[in-house]
Structures are given as structure tokens and as C-alpha cells.
Amino acid sequence: MTQESSNSAMEMGTSDQELIAAKRKKRRNMIIGGIILLVVIAVTIALIVIFSASDPQPEAEAETGTTEGPTLPTTTTLAPTEDTTTTPTTMTTVTTMSPSPEPDPILIDLESIINGVFSAPSFNGSWVSGNEVLYRNQYAELVLFDVNTGDSSVLVQNSSEILQAASRVAELSPDRTQVVLAHSILPRTSMKQSNNDPSSDAYDRYDRRARDALQH
Structure with a gap:
């Protein structure tokens, strides 16, 4: 009886250890898988940002190509008019004259007045x-x-x-x-002569x- 109970106890201990080891391995695998998934997502986002920032011209050229089409020759049909007289066009040229600068004022000093430089004609x-x-x-x-x-x-x-x-x-x-x-x-010849x-x-x-x- 004692030997059987010891064997069963050993089997139970071994099974518990295996269960604990399996749980640890499963948790480790989940952590590793999550890390790998995050790395893949980060690398994908980085590649998208790099390609979209380095080559914006093709999109602009594509938009231009879609908005601009080939130029087609246009034909304008003029209706015949009965009046064949031509009216002369009068062109008026407006010339703006800038005001001429005012001359400097003449200063009158006392000496000129005393010497009779400025005097009214007789x-x-x-x-x-x-x-x-x-x-x-x-x-x-x-x-x-x-x-x-x-x-x-x-x-x-x-x-x-x-x-x-x-x-x-x-x-x-x-x-x-x-x-x-x-x-x-x-x-x-003489000042006396009038x-x-x-x-x-x-x-x-x-x-x-x-x-x-x-x-x-």
C-alpha cells in the first residue's frame, strides 16, 4: 500500500510539473508572437510613410493628366452681316503733366532797399x-x-x-x-543841352x- 501511494504521489507531482511547464511555454509563445506582430505592423507603416513622402509627383502628374485632355481644333462659324461699313475708332491720349517746381523766393535785404536796387519805375x-x-x-x-x-x-x-x-x-x-x-x-556833348x-x-x-x- 505504501509503495503504491508513493508511486501515485510521484505521478501526480510529475503531471503538475508538466502542466506548469506547458502553461509557461504557451505564455512565452504568445508573448513572442505578439512582439513579432507589432514589429511587422511597425515596419509596414514605416514603409508606407517613406514611399508616400519620397514620390508625390506621379500622383500630381496623374491628376494633371486626368484634368487636361488633348487640345482639339475649334471651328467658329460667323454669321453673315449686311452692314459692311467700318466705324473709325478714336483714340484719346491723356498726358499728365507733373507740376513744375516753384522757384526759390528772392530775399530782399535792407541794403538793397537803401541803395535803391528795388524801386518802381518813374x-x-x-x-x-x-x-x-x-x-x-x-x-x-x-x-x-x-x-x-x-x-x-x-x-x-x-x-x-x-x-x-x-x-x-x-x-x-x-x-x-x-x-x-x-x-x-x-x-x-554838354549836359546843359536839353x-x-x-x-x-x-x-x-x-x-x-x-x-x-x-x-x-
């Missing part, structure tokens, strides 16, 4: 009637001014050689069309009507 007019004044304007033209009406007319222009050589107006016709101008024919001395003057007649006829 009046050179003379009365020829109760309401008419004969004078030379800023262009050295001989002008007749009517103080009642405010009208002015140029009797002799500065371009006339007679006016340029004249020293004074000797006579004016009543109809204001002819002017007699005096100019000196002798040199002024500019209005008729003994050394010659006279020229200027006809305004001839000038107006040439201008018209």
Missing part, C-alpha cells in the same frame, strides 16, 4: 487830351490810355526801329493814327494804319 506818361495819357509800358511800347473808358491801344510797337531810336513824341494826329517821333542826330532841344532832333512819321493793314 512815370513816363504825358497828357495828350483831357482824358488820354500817352506812355510807354513795360515792353517799351507806345500806348495811348483813355482814363474814362479804361481802354488802351498800342500806337507803336517796340519792334519798330523808329520807336527804338526815338527820344520823345513830338506830335500826335487828332485821329490817333499817326505819330511824329523825334530822335537826336547830334551827339550830346533832351527836348529841337535844334538837334530829326523827325519821323509813323502811320498806325499801315501796321494794322499788314497785320490783317
Whole structure:
């Protein structure tokens, strides 16, 4: 009896050891299989990412190829028109002028005022009637001014050689069309000799009507 019980106890111990060893082996196999599966999944994901990042152009070319097709010649049919007249086209060119820079202002100092650098020209007019004044304007033209009406007319222009050589107006016709101008024919040898001395003057007649006829 004792020997049989010891044998059965030994058999039970051996079976327990085999069962424990089988469980450990199964657990080890599951762990190894899980690790291998994770490695395979990681490698697959890495390969997909590498290929998709390194070669994006074929997809773009494929998309372009699908959107763009071959260019076909197009035929346009124009309907006949009865009106054959052409309308000229008017082109307008607009030129924008940039404003010119303003000149620098002229500074006036006290010394210039004292020395008479800036002074108004003296009046050179003379009365020829109760309401008419004969004078030379800023262009050295001989002008007749009517103080009642405010009208002015140029009797002799500065371009006339007679006016340029004249020293004074000797006579004016009543109809204001002819002017007699005096100019000196002798040199002024003495300061006592007056500019209005008729003994050394010659006279020229200027006809305004001839000038107006040439201008018209």
C-alpha cells in the first residue's frame, strides 16, 4: 500500500510539473508572437510613410493628366452681316503733366532797399487830351490810355526801329493814327543841352494804319 501511494504521489507531482511547464511555454509563445506582430505592423507603416513622402509627383502628374485632355481644333462659324461699313475708332491720349517746381523766393535785404536796387519805375506818361495819357509800358511800347473808358491801344510797337531810336513824341494826329517821333542826330556833348532841344532832333512819321493793314 505504501509503495503504491508513493508511486501515485510521484505521478501526480510529475503531471503538475508538466502542466506548469506547458502553461509557461504557451505564455512565452504568445508573448513572442505578439512582439513579432507589432514589429511587422511597425515596419509596414514605416514603409508606407517613406514611399508616400519620397514620390508625390506621379500622383500630381496623374491628376494633371486626368484634368487636361488633348487640345482639339475649334471651328467658329460667323454669321453673315449686311452692314459692311467700318466705324473709325478714336483714340484719346491723356498726358499728365507733373507740376513744375516753384522757384526759390528772392530775399530782399535792407541794403538793397537803401541803395535803391528795388524801386518802381518813374512815370513816363504825358497828357495828350483831357482824358488820354500817352506812355510807354513795360515792353517799351507806345500806348495811348483813355482814363474814362479804361481802354488802351498800342500806337507803336517796340519792334519798330523808329520807336527804338526815338527820344520823345513830338506830335500826335487828332485821329490817333499817326505819330511824329523825334530822335537826336547830334551827339550830346554838354549836359546843359536839353533832351527836348529841337535844334538837334530829326523827325519821323509813323502811320498806325499801315501796321494794322499788314497785320490783317
